[in-house]
Amino acid sequence: MSKKIAVQGTVAEGFEGVREEFAAVLAEERPGHADAQLAVFAGGRQVVDLWGGDEITGTTLTSVFSSTKGAAHLVVALLVQEGVLDLDREVAHYWPEFAAEGKGALTLRDLLAHRAGVVGADTGFTDEELTDDRVIAERLAAQKPYWRPGTAFGYHALSIGALTGEVVRRATGQSIQEVFEERVRAPYDLDFYLGLPEELESRVLDILPMDPTPEQQAELVAGAVSPQSVTGIAFNLNGERPTDLVAFVNSRPTRAKSPASVGGVATATGLAKMYAVAIGEVDGRAALLKPDTIAEFGQIHSDGYDLVARRRHPFGLGFESYGDLYPALGAGAFGHAGAAGSEALADPRSGVTYGYARRRFAFPGGPAPENVRLVGAVMRAVGEVGAG
Incomplete structure (x- = not known):
């Protein structure tokens, strides 16, 4: 039986359906599962700013796990755009030690x-080691x-930010975290x-662990992997x-060191606004990325069977490719989800950017299933009223 969850916040005219869908999502959650935020920008202005649940507010910060990778690789995209990094240079050109054990020919693109x-x-x-990218x-x-x-390819879940971050550090003398801040x-x-x-720790709500139903628990047990498998190694098991x-x-x-693969902390508005400033004008300021850069980084570079995720998992350059996961989006949509269920993405063709954060770890991990419904509601609204 669904329960009444008070949805707070605002939506622009024409986006009332998004509020209704968000309320429906929260109402379907079991008690203690319903803390979430949703934010959308369209045409550079915020059109959705919603939250609901027991403890969360619009300014609550939560850990966003691998949605952090989007922030890290926005930095890489900027440096490529400026000619500081070259996608087709070997990683070892910037970081000679990386050439060990047969890795010398690998390019930054790969x-x-x-x-x-x-x-x-x-x-x-x-x-302790995992908190330190160096x-x-x-x-x-x-x-x-x-x-x-x-x-071949496989999701470098806990390592990709450290690897690309070392390239950034060797090329600029600064960490990805420092460049992102500045x-x-x-x-x-x-x-x-x-x-x-x-001083911002008081705004943070800790992530709550997954609370699977008995059926979900059985599915998790059945899908358990060996700690010595490629998947187990990738998740440091x-x-x-x-x-x-x-x-x-x-x-x-x-949270203090914020390893660039998983350590970011954000609100849903922070997630959506980051992509908004990346792809378009916001508050009278030009987009951070040029159209050619957006197309290059959003274009699929790896597709097929992911050796770590053990499923199809399309990637652009540092970002996940979203044409299949979210059919309502246009070609070239990109972003990055987080393990607990967060999602952050941009749809360059429509000018829409989206951020979602939830407190409790969603089953089965990765982008929470409700994102498909919420993204669909957003794009229906945009289709009716335009992106602004």
């Missing part, structure tokens, strides 16, 4: 497309890849942090103490 084969380390990492990078530079680089977050006053200041992702992102060291 690295961004999750084709490097260094999804983790043979002996795993401690949680430690991860040093270990993985010496790591033998788990497949021949460039010949070039993106601070100038646009985004509620999206790669390195959360301690092969170390002395396998990583608990919820506990990891809920820790102050993770």
Whole structure:
């Protein structure tokens, strides 16, 4: 039986259907599951700013797991656009140590497309090591890849931000986190942090672990992987103490250092606004990315069977490709989801950007299933009223 959840916030005229769909999503959640935020920009203006649940507000910050990768790779896209980085240069050109164990020919383009084969380390990492991108990078530079680089792809869940981040550091002398703060977050006053200041900790709600039904629990058990499989290594299940992702992102060291693969903290508005400033004019300021850059990074570079996710999982350059997952979106839509269910994306053809954050880890992990319904409602509204 559904329950009444008060939906708070505002929508622009014509987007009332989005509010109704969001309310329906929250009403279907079990008690204790319904803390979520939804934000949408269209044509550079915010048209949806909603939240609902027991403890969440519109300015509550939550850990957004791999939606962090979108922020990290927006930095890479900017540096490529400016000629600081070259997609077709070998990673080892910037980072000579990376050439060890047969990785010398791998290009930055292939690295961004999750084709490097260094999804983790043979002996795993401690949680303390996983908070430090430079430690991860040093270990993985010496790591033998788990497949021949460039010949296949697999989601580098906990390592891609450290790998691309080391390229950025070698080329600029700054970390991805520092460049994001200086070039993106601070100038646009985004509620999206790669390195959360301690004074903002009071705004954070910890992520709650998944609470599966008995049927869902059986499905999780049936799908369990070996810690020594490529998937297990990619999610750091092969170390002395396998990583608990919820506990990891809920820790102050993770939020403070913000490893560029999973450590970001944001509101839904922060997620959506970041993509809005990337692809279009906001508050009279030109888009961060030029159309050619947007097309290059959003174009599918890896498709087919993902060796880590064990399913089809299309990637652009550092971003997930969304034409199939969200049929309502146009060709070239891109973004990145987070393990607990967050989603952040841009649809360049319509000028729409979208951010969703939820507090409780959604089953089965990755973009929460309700995002399909919510994105559909957003695009129906845009079809009726236009993007502004």
